[in-house]
Amino acid sequence: MNRPIAGISRATEAAGRQKQQLGGKGAASRNSRWLKASLLPALIFALWELGSLSGRIDPLLFSAPHSIIAEFWSMTLSGELLLHLKVSMLRAFAGFLLGGTAGLLLGILAGMLRPVEDYIDPTIQMLRTIPMLALTPLFILWFGFGELSKILIISLGAFFPMYINSFQGVRNVDAKLFEVAEVLEFSRMKQITKLLIPAALPNILLGLRLSLSFAWMALVVAELMGAERGVGFLIQDARSFMQTAVVFIGVLIFAAAGKISDSLVRLLERRLLKWQDSYKGKRADGHLIRIFI
Numbered sequence: 421m422n423r424p425i426a427g428i429s430r431a432t433e434a435a436g437r438q439k440q441q442l443g444g445k446g447a448a449s450r451n452s453r454w455l456k457a458s459l460l461p462a463l464i465f466a467l468w469e470l471g472s473l474s475g476r477i478d479p480l481l482f483s484a485p486h487s488i489i490a491e492f493w494s495m496t497l498s499g500e501l502l503l504h505l506k507v508s509m510l511r512a513f514a515g516f517l518l519g520g521t522a523g524l525l526l527g528i529l530a531g532m533l534r535p536v537e538d539y540i541d542p543t544i545q546m547l548r549t550i551p552m553l554a555l556t557p558l559f560i561l562w563f564g565f566g567e568l569s570k571i572l573i574i575s576l577g578a579f580f581p582m583y584i585n586s587f588q589g590v591r592n593v594d595a596k597l598f599e600v601a602e603v604l605e606f607s608r609m610k611q612i613t614k615l616l617i618p619a620a621l622p623n624i625l626l627g628l629r630l631s632l633s634f635a636w637m638a639l640v641v642a643e644l645m646g647a648e649r650g651v652g653f654l655i656q657d658a659r660s661f662m663q664t665a666v667v668f669i670g671v672l673i674f675a676a677a678g679k680i681s682d683s684l685v686r687l688l689e690r691r692l693l694k695w696q697d698s699y700k701g702k703r704a705d706g707h708l709i710r711i712f713i
Contacts, residue, residue, distance in 0.1 A: 479664070586623065590616060
């Protein structure tokens with residue numbers, strides 16, 4: 421009587437060991453990818469530092485990395501950098517929340533309902549081709565130099581990628597799934613929550629990544645035009661006084677913030693799209709890939 425129980429116990433232990441081994445391999449793979457991704461930036465900074473120390477790089481144009489690190493530490497201790505960063509993050513979050521939400525809702529509505537597409541899509545496609553810098557003076561004339569104009573500029577940058585990808589995600593859903601939903605007598609809300617959004621989720625998450633990126637780029641435009649606080653203002657003020665190290669600090673902050681937000685969305689993609697069996701890229705495994713030879 422105890423043999424089946426013992427067999428089940430051994431199978432469970434074996435499955436646990438296998439899971440631990442796979443987890444260890446996954447952690448090692450992540451560490452290896454992180455190391456590979458760090459090699460190129462480390463090489464660039466090393467060459468930059470050597471060029472600065474040898475005098476071949478003009479410090480007025482390219483401050484040495486050690487000078488940038490020293491200035492960064494000084495501004496962090498004084499609290500100045502954290503103040504500007506906090507203001508910029510609040511602006512970026514508010515603009516992204518407003519523009520991204522509007523883009524998602526309108527994209528889904530235009531994708532589901534042909535009359536909505538006919539009325540709003542041509543106008544949106546026309547507006548998205550207008551450069552952001554061309555619209556910025558109008559926003560300042562209409563809404564002044566306050567926070568409202570900056571948040572609206574950021575929301576406009578975040579709106580279009582989310583709208584386009586949400587619309588495309590809905591239109592890429594297999595029509596047969598809707599036929600099955602009608603046979604099962606799904607309500608409109610159930611079609612959206614149980615069918616439409618899960619099927620369109622890959623495109624929506626792609627739109628989320630692009631929307632965050634465009635929100636950060638629009639933040640730079642907004643803060644360079646009449647701001648009194650924020651990382652963009654910090655860059656503009658440092659440029660006026662030829663403080664190249666501070667300019668590089670602002671640029672690196674934008675780069676780091678964009679990378680962190682993109683990584684968070686990619687982590688969300690891996691969690692929500694586990695069911696998707698997509699191509700992950702071919703590994704070389706020690707052999708040369710002769711695709712381009």
